[in-house]
Amino acid sequence: MAKSLFFFFFFMFHLTLFISISSSTPNPDNSSSSLSSTPLTAHSVLTHHGFPIGLLPTDVLSYDLNHTSGEFSVNLGYPCRLILPPDNYLATYSKKVTGKLVQNRISELNGIRVKAFFQWWGITGIKINGDDLVFEVGMVTAKYPSKNFDEVPQCVGKKHSSS
C-alpha cells in the first residue's frame, strides 16, 4: 500500500516537473517564430556545403536532401518575393525550390527567379568561387561577393495566412 502511494507521488512529481518545463519553454506571444528551429537546419545545410545562409529566406517549412545524389527540395510553404543584395534585384522563390547540392556548387536549380533588365531570369545554378558567388542564368553568369548573403532575407509582401 505504502509502496503504491510512493509511486503515485513519484509519478505526480514527474508530471508536475514535466508540465512546468514544457510550459516554461517558449513565449506564447511569439509562437509564430516557433518554426524558426526548422529553417536553422535547412540553412545549416547550406553552410555545411560552403554556401552563405542568405540564399534561403527565413521561412522554410521543410526540406529534403538526398545525401547520395545531393538532390534537394526546399518547401517554403508559399511563394516568396524578396530583395536580393547588393543591387536590390527583385527575386521570387517558388513554394518549392529544387536542385542538386554538392560541395561549392548548386546545379539544376529550379524555383528561383530574378528580375533584371526588365525581364525575369531563372537562376539555374550557383557556384562558389573563392569569396564570390557565381549565379548562373543559363549560359550567363553574374558574380557577387558571398558576404552580401550573410543575412537571411525576409519575404516581402508576405501574406500572414491563418489557414
Ligand SMILES: *[C@@H]1O[C@H](CO)[C@@H](O)[C@H](O)[C@H]1NC(C)=O
Ligand atoms: C519574442 O518576443 C520578445 C518580445 O516580445 C522578443 O524580445 C524576442 O526576441 C522574441 N523571440 C523570438 C525568438 O522572436
Ligand SMILES: *[C@@H]1O[C@H](CO)[C@@H](O)[C@H](O)[C@H]1NC(C)=O
Ligand atoms: C538518392 O539518390 C540515389 C542516387 O541518385 C538514389 O539511388 C536513391 O534512390 C536516392 N534516395 C532517395 C531516398 O531518394
